[in-house]
Amino acid sequence: MRVAPYLAATGVAAVSMTLLAACGDGDGGKTRAGAIAVTATDKSCSVAKTDLTAGKVTFEITNKGSEVNEFEVLRPDGSILAERENIGPGTKTDFVTKLNPGSYTLLCSAGQTGKGPTTTVTVTGKAAGAGDPRLATAAAEYKTYVLAQVNDSYTRTEAFVAAVKAGDVAKAKELYAPSRIGWESVESVAEKFGDLDPRMDAREADLKPEERKNWSGWHLLEKALWKDGSVKGKEKYADQLLKDLGEVRTRLNTLTLDPVNDMAAGAKSLMDEVATGKVTGEEEAFSHTDLVDFKGNVDGAKKVYDLLRPIVRERDAALAADLDGGFKDVYDLLAKHEKNGSYVSYDTVGEADRKALSDAVNALGEPLSKLAKVVAG
Amino acid sequence: MTGEIENGTESNTEGDTGTERRRERMSRRSMLGLSGTGLIAGAAAGVGLDRTAFAKEGRPVSTEAVSFYGGHQAGIATPVQDRLHFAAFDVMTGDRAKLVRLLKEWTEAAAAMTAGRPVGDGAVGGLSVAPPDDTGEALGLPASRLTLTIGFGPGLFEKDGKDRFGLRAKRPAPLVDLPHFPGDNLDPARSGGDIAVQACADDPQVAVHAIRNLARIGFGTVAIRWSQLGFGKTSSTTPDAQTPRNLFGFKDGTENIAGTDADLLGKHVWAGRGDGAPWMAGGSYLVARRIRMHIEIWDRTPLGEQEDIIGRDKGEGAPAGAAREHDPVVLERLKRDSHVRLAHPGSNGGARILRRGYSFTDGTDGLGRLEAGLFFLAYQRDPRTGFVRIQQSLASDAMNEYIQHVGSGIFACPPGVRKGGYWGETLFA
Numbered sequence: 001m002r003v004a005p006y007l008a009a010t011g012v013a014a015v016s017m018t019l020l021a022a023c024g025d026g027d028g029g030k031t032r033a034g035a036i037a038v039t040a041t042d043k044s045c046s047v048a049k050t051d052l053t054a055g056k057v058t059f060e061i062t063n064k065g066s067e068v069n070e071f072e073v074l075r076p077d078g079s080i081l082a083e084r085e086n087i088g089p090g091t092k093t094d095f096v097t098k099l100n101p102g103s104y105t106l107l108c109s110a111g112q113t114g115k116g117p118t119t120t121v122t123v124t125g126k127a128a129g130a131g132d133p134r135l136a137t138a139a140a141e142y143k144t145y146v147l148a149q150v151n152d153s154y155t156r157t158e159a160f161v162a163a164v165k166a167g168d169v170a171k172a173k174e175l176y177a178p179s180r181i182g183w184e185s186v187e188s189v190a191e192k193f194g195d196l197d198p199r200m201d202a203r204e205a206d207l208k209p210e211e212r213k214n215w216s217g218w219h220l221l222e223k224a225l226w227k228d229g230s231v232k233g234k235e236k237y238a239d240q241l242l243k244d245l246g247e248v249r250t251r252l253n254t255l256t257l258d259p260v261n262d263m264a265a266g267a268k269s270l271m272d273e274v275a276t277g278k279v280t281g282e283e284e285a286f287s288h289t290d291l292v293d294f295k296g297n298v299d300g301a302k303k304v305y306d307l308l309r310p311i312v313r314e315r316d317a318a319l320a321a322d323l324d325g326g327f328k329d330v331y332d333l334l335a336k337h338e339k340n341g342s343y344v345s346y347d348t349v350g351e352a353d354r355k356a357l358s359d360a361v362n363a364l365g366e367p368l369s370k371l372a373k374v375v376a377g
Numbered sequence: 378m379t380g381e382i383e384n385g386t387e388s389n390t391e392g393d394t395g396t397e398r399r400r401e402r403m404s405r406r407s408m409l410g411l412s413g414t415g416l417i418a419g420a421a422a423g424v425g426l427d428r429t430a431f432a433k434e435g436r437p438v439s440t441e442a443v444s445f446y447g448g449h450q451a452g453i454a455t456p457v458q459d460r461l462h463f464a465a466f467d468v469m470t471g472d473r474a475k476l477v478r479l480l481k482e483w484t485e486a487a488a489a490m491t492a493g494r495p496v497g498d499g500a501v502g503g504l505s506v507a508p509p510d511d512t513g514e515a516l517g518l519p520a521s522r523l524t525l526t527i528g529f530g531p532g533l534f535e536k537d538g539k540d541r542f543g544l545r546a547k548r549p550a551p552l553v554d555l556p557h558f559p560g561d562n563l564d565p566a567r568s569g570g571d572i573a574v575q576a577c578a579d580d581p582q583v584a585v586h587a588i589r590n591l592a593r594i595g596f597g598t599v600a601i602r603w604s605q606l607g608f609g610k611t612s613s614t615t616p617d618a619q620t621p622r623n624l625f626g627f628k629d630g631t632e633n634i635a636g637t638d639a640d641l642l643g644k645h646v647w648a649g650r651g652d653g654a655p656w657m658a659g660g661s662y663l664v665a666r667r668i669r670m671h672i673e674i675w676d677r678t679p680l681g682e683q684e685d686i687i688g689r690d691k692g693e694g695a696p697a698g699a700a701r702e703h704d705p706v707v708l709e710r711l712k713r714d715s716h717v718r719l720a721h722p723g724s725n726g727g728a729r730i731l732r733r734g735y736s737f738t739d740g741t742d743g744l745g746r747l748e749a750g751l752f753f754l755a756y757q758r759d760p761r762t763g764f765v766r767i768q769q770s771l772a773s774d775a776m777n778e779y780i781q782h783v784g785s786g787i788f789a790c791p792p793g794v795r796k797g798g799y800w801g802e803t804l805f806a
Contacts, residue, residue, distance in 0.1 A: 096502065
């Protein structure tokens with residue numbers, strides 16, 4: 001889980017930061033041929049060269065400050081085009097990205113707050129594929145989808161919360177998994193809210209001992225429903241969950257979603273969620289409704305792919321064919337476990353079926369990891 | 378022939394790698410080491426030091442690369458490396474073109490990795506938003522004599538009665554379904570597989586890296602069914618060298634086929650054009666067995682009994698009644714149920730196989746017993762007259778009380794790849 005740098009990097013903030021740009025102490029040190037040296041300190045962000053050529057650009061970032069730094073490439077509207085986090089003090093790292101002609105703001109953020117000194121660079125030359133206007137359209141449509149999914153989750157969670165507060169265990173059990181589908185389908189975006197995500201969706205097993213006393217969210221209620229058979233005294237957690245989900249919805253409105261980082265890389269991370277948490281049955285340790293979450297994650301990845309598919313087909317037809325086949329195989333396997341409009345309890349799914357699901361997830365996750373490169377052009 | 382090569386190169390591509398030649402090369406290298414580096418280039422051009430070089434002690438220099446290309450696949454007659462990662466895959470697709478595409482991608486990756494190069498565009502320097510082509514854990518490591526050897530299991534030719542890839546008619550007669558042998562306790566989850574890849578290297582990281590990258594490239598077309606790591610070679614193929622010990626502490630497989638003995642290789646290891654499957658000419662058949670050893674029980678067995686069971690003394694490895702490891706075995710001097718006697722060519726109508734197995738230890742089992750044993754790998758021209766014949770003879774082996782066969786696979790390993798070709802080209806042509 002990570003804090004969304006997007007929150008701090010809104011358009012207005014970025015413009016003012018540009019004015020504060022602390023450019024050019026010029027000390028790039030020894031830099032590999034072709035790489036652009038960036039030297040970050042706690043208070044400065046110097047870039048060896050500000051006239052860049054469009055295409056693949058390698059930044060060699062050296063953190064000479066005392067805090068962990070973060071390097072961001074911002075578009076003129078202040079949204080993040082690309083970023084590299086966790087650059088430790090005294091370390092040097094390569095960051096490779098593709099840039100189209102235009103003006104960009106490079107931001108070094110000591111302490112990784114999303115704020116910090118900037119330098120403006122101008123990129124000239126021939127546009128790479130990332131300039132395709134269809135990508136911006138896809139990103140806008142994806143945002144509409146994300147909002148709709150969170151809305152759906154909110155509405156269903158409202159009903160779930162009502163059942164919990166009424167002490168109706170049977171009804172709450174029935175409403176639990178459906179309340180999570182919307183959230184699971186956009187989990188890669190929702191996870192950007194580093195303060196809210198752990199409150200809403202943390203698993204008890206993942207917490208440090210000192211964190212357990214502050215545990216809350218869906219999985220706390222899951223444990224109460226399935227393990228204790230009672231949600232007495234859990235009303236405040238139910239209220240908190242709905243409140244947090246409402247805040248996710250509000251904050252999402254201010255986000256600009258990016259076709260490479262949020263969509264393509266996000267789709268991959270949704271499949272990673274399936275591979276690490278759902279296929280193993282760890283996500284829903286008490287309710288065993290893992291397959292419902294599984295489907296939510298896959299649906300979210302599929303939505304991204306559907307929006308990007310025309311471009312992927314054009315740029316890499318073989319990858320598109322692999323992805324078409326990969327999604328079909330996963331859905332076909334999932335269908336085997338459907339029952340009465342939902343899915344069977346995961347503890348009834350045998351080893352051989354789990355292996356088949358895992359193989360299918362790997363078969364889809366691997367080509368999906370290539371999507372970002374294709375979309376970045 | 379009691380040859381055990383610890384050196385040498387693939388005999389197929391360097392026709393004249395006889396013992397004399399190897400000794401000459403060894404001494405040259407030793408001399409060069411003393412007389413300076415200026416001569417190395419000339420000497421290398423003359424004797425092909427770029428293939429496999431030898432340090433003063435005659436041991437292979439493990440940084441070297443073994444050529445991927447040749448008439449036979451590397452990893453069979455090649456001097457046995459120190460480490461193994463073996464993987465058996467199920468083919469998940471029914472699409473022949475997709476399978477061939479994978480074999481071509483694998484070949485390209487295998488040629489790169491065995492040469493010590495990363496896969497595709499490498500592990501670093503690419504776009505930050507995209508995963509690198511190579512997984513990167515072998516960056517900075519030398520080729521480490523990595524060899525990658527592919528084999529095709531019966532399931533590739535026919536599975537559940539289906540001729541998935543139009544290969545049914547090409548299934549070679551020697552690629553039999555192995556019969557049940559007395560004492561077998563085979564785990565289906567550690568047996569079979571449509572395709573096997575054997576990765577051998579002198580560095581375990583290099584071997585694991587190779588299988589990991591092939592598995593990754595294969596996602597969607599193949600899935601790993603089972604795999605095995607091996608850490609200590611249990612046989613070698615070099616004359617004059619001591620045979621490595623297995624986990625029972627004994628030298629076994631002393632009478633192995635030398636990787637340089639063209640006559641024996643031609644007779645017992647390489648499939649011939651007239652053997653019924655022309656596409657296999659120059660290839661070989663691999664039998665893999667995961668043999669669990671009941672280590673704790675063995676360790677409580679008196680020394681005399683251990684030596685009787687094996688048929689050799691524990692210290693020197695000499696056959697019963699003899700003094701030195703490589704002294705000839707006189708079968709009559711060994712107990713009737715001793716392992717060496719029953720496995721010996723003299724007890725099996727002259728049947729011989731090329732062994733290149735490894736010890737394995739996968740920690741301990743749920744009962745606290747060492748989960749260990751021998752991952753047996755044997756190459757032969759025909760398993761019916763090779764492994765099957767010998768294994769049936771071993772039904773009365775006194776050692777059976779201390780071992781159990783728990784995994785099994787049989788694979789047809791096609792001939793080597795020519796430059797521009799791909800693994801299995803003769804089969805899919």
